[in-house]
Amino acid sequence: xxxxxxxxxxxxxDKNNFIKxxxxxxxxxxxxxKAIDKILSSADRGLKSVDNQNVSKVFSLTEDEFYEYLKSxxxxxxxxxxxxxxxxxxxxxxxxxxxxxxxxY
Numbered sequence: 001x002x003x004x005x006x007x008x009x010x011x012x013x014d015k016n017n018f019i020k021x022x023x024x025x026x027x028x029x030x031x032x033x034k035a036i037d038k039i040l041s042s043a044d045r046g047l048k049s050v051d052n053q054n055v056s057k058v059f060s061l062t063e064d065e066f067y068e069y070l071k072s073x074x075x076x077x078x079x080x081x082x083x084x085x086x087x088x089x090x091x092x093x094x095x096x097x098x099x100x101x102x103x104x105y
Contacts, residue, residue: 003059004052016048022058023047025065032061 007015023046026036039054039061040047047058059066087096 003056007052007055019047019055021066021069022055022062025062025069026058028065030062030065036061 007018010018026033026040026047030036036058039057040050042050042054047055050058
């Protein structure tokens with residue numbers, strides 16, 4: 001499925017979170033910064049005000065940087081995964097409740 005179709009189906013919170021990541025990548029001067037500036041020059045308020053097709057184009061220009069971002073995020077979550085596994089292992093009686101788990105985690 002194309003990214004623009006996915007963006008059409010996303011709710012505003014998830015779409016804004018995705019756009020924030022791309023904005024952060026753009027602010028760090030990616031290798032295709034000139035091409036990105038060309039796409040965003042028509043938008044006076046940045047990436048949030050462009051249509052999904054242009055968001056998709058900008059994403060394709062920042063794919064390498066996005067990959068590196070995801071890689072670093074997964075490395076950070078490995079520590080949290082260890083904590084989660086410890087919690088689940090200690091719950092041998094399966095008495096954990098969702099609200100208690102969310103507060104604990």
